[in-house]
Amino acid sequence: MSTYEHDPVSHSVAHHLVAIAELLEEYGYARVTDVARHLGITRGSASITLKSLEQKGLVTYDDRRFLGLSEAGRQVAESIQAKKAVLRDLLVRVLGVDEKQAEEDTCKLEHLVSARTAERARRLLDFIESGSSEARRFLAAFGRFRKDGTGGTEEKGR
Amino acid sequence: MSTYEHDPVSHSVAHHLVAIAELLEEYGYARVTDVARHLGITRGSASITLKSLEQKGLVTYDDRRFLGLSEAGRQVAESIQAKKAVLRDLLVRVLGVDEKQAEEDTCKLEHLVSARTAERARRLLDFIESGSSEARRFLAAFGRFRKDGTGGTEEKGR
């Protein structure tokens, strides 16, 4: 999940950085216009925000105005992307939220989750994917419970 | 979890409404100053925001300036509080996040979570509290896994 809790980065900044990272990965380049379109804002707005991010040392400008991420920027983006992936997986694989809804929710929550909580969520997913019988049985039982409101093997009480 | 997804209420508004609800519950009354102190903002800021909430029909003013919630305001506050409770419980009881951290995180996330996702989370908690053997064994195994990185009863693979 990577250390760096320097994230106190704003919602907007987080989205700009992640946009660049995603565009770079998907198309190999990212320009002001691409970021703006990706985020659904105007080029003017993106231009200004990105310039400020350059001055903060998070974003780099190519000789031909192609955008990149500095080491710091890359770390912030990666940390947010990692949190986002964990959250999405948690919602989909454990809670059973549908993909579309999960994507929507994680976009809103991604940069707000603390590193510690994200770490715990990742741990849970690791456990689920460990394939242990407890995990498998739990998921199966919860799946049934979601549908018909019963916990399968009872033994309720406490 | 209550229907009402009219929540597209801002972070700030959400906090003001919840503050009033909490103050009413805890002390039986809520004034501008109390809300301001509760939120850690100045009375001036609270005064302005609360006035706008009155005009939106969410907050009511007593004859002696005591604050209340309209039916609509109460519903919004309750819906957010319910989401918050679910999230906190999820973090603490399932993920094993410590109370303090969970409180911090939920404060940031509470009003952003969709009703559908919150409903799923509540369902998971209901299942956990059903006391079914799958749930109990799962929690126990995950607890061990968190500590020593092993899933207890293996049978891994898939």
Place this chain on the structure above:
DNA sequence: GTTTTATGTTTGGCCTACCAAACATCCGGT
């Protein structure tokens, strides 16, 4: 009853984050 003190409001200012629209610049096609 007058003076503190607590409470509420208003004002002016700041910062973020956005838009629209004018402007500047570049780049490809002919």
Place this chain on the structure above:
DNA sequence: ACCGGATGTTTGGTAGGCCAAACATAAAAC
């Protein structure tokens, strides 16, 4: 070489959300 469309920047404006500080008023204390 020129023009048009795509791209980037700047400018002026709006809105939310906050503060500080001046002000007004209500409640306590004396």
